[in-house]
Amino acid sequence: MLALAENGQTDRALALVEQAINEESTKGALFFKLRRIEIHELAGNKAEANKFLATMNESEVPAALIEHFRTLKKRLADSR
Structure with a gap:
């Protein structure tokens, strides 16, 4: 998924x-929620990344x- 985002997809x-979040258990969904934040970050969409992080x-x-989670949170805070 990150590779797709890195390649502009x-x-x-x-x-x-989103499909994985809907199909996974709660713990699995949390992994994909973090991945969603990373994809937004890679796309340069820091506002969306922070919006999802806040949830x-x-x-x-x-x-x-x-x-x-903590590393991602710090990285986004540092990029403001």
């Missing part, structure tokens, strides 16, 4: 992410993804 990448609480992020 942002709409396709986002469509795949997530750190307390709901599984331990396996918490460092990734």
Whole structure:
């Protein structure tokens, strides 16, 4: 999905992410929600990335993804 976004196919990448979010369990969906934020960031769409990031609480992020979440959050905060 990130490869698609990196190659300018942002709409396709986002469509795949949305499909995965709808099909996954709660924990799996959180991974794809983070991926959606990254795709928006890669596309230069920081406002959308921050909008979706604001809908997530750190307390709901599984331990396996918490460092990734924090890094993404810091990176977006630094780019403002």
